[in-house]
Amino acid sequence: MSLTAPQRRALLAFVRAVALVEPLQRELAVSHGISLGDLFAVRTLARLGEVPVSRYGAELGVARSTITNLVDRLERAGLVSRAASPIDRRVTLVRLTPAGLDTTEAGARFGESDLVRRLLSLSDSDQAALAELLERLVAPEPGGATDPNASGQPQPELEQAAPEPEPVR
Numbered sequence: 001m002s003l004t005a006p007q008r009r010a011l012l013a014f015v016r017a018v019a020l021v022e023p024l025q026r027e028l029a030v031s032h033g034i035s036l037g038d039l040f041a042v043r044t045l046a047r048l049g050e051v052p053v054s055r056y057g058a059e060l061g062v063a064r065s066t067i068t069n070l071v072d073r074l075e076r077a078g079l080v081s082r083a084a085s086p087i088d089r090r091v092t093l094v095r096l097t098p099a100g101l102d103t104t105e106a107g108a109r110f111g112e113s114d115l116v117r118r119l120l121s122l123s124d125s126d127q128a129a130l131a132e133l134l135e136r137l138v139a140p141e142p143g144g145a146t147d148p149n150a151s152g153q154p155q156p157e158l159e160q161a162a163p164e165p166e167p168v169r
Contacts (some may be wrong), residue, residue, distance in 0.1 A: 002007070008136055021115065024054065024113060025039060026037065032079065032099070034074070034077055038070070038073065038077075038079075041074065042074065042079055042100050042104065042154070043103075045095070045096055046096055046101065046104040049095070050094070051094060052085070052091050053092050054091075057070075071094055076109070078097055079096065079103060080095065080097060081097050146150075
């Protein structure tokens, strides 16, 4: 694939920005005793809300045995909990604990980082333009779980919407 100069510039700038964030992500994961992959899984659950374990695994694209091991690991770390579905006892639900939610809100801890200082030094209009571009780039499927005008937290109506239980097979 041959890239134009503007395409190369955009790609290089994006890769450099991701490289700036990676140490912050790693620090956050280590502070909770989990891997970067586990941190992604916690953030996915924050977006989904309380869901059947099978749906969580499907959202992450992992096999049943893998999701069981992942939930076990996150539960041992105190980041998620399991509960029986009140509608269908065959279904096990998984949800974030307060500590798990804390991992998704930990951006405040990085307020003293060089990256955050650089971001906050941008003008309001540059911050808005950057946010809009990044949201378009990483936007979930239409009707996704985050509101671009919010702080990246799940929308209240999605948190309250209980998915139909799925029998565990």
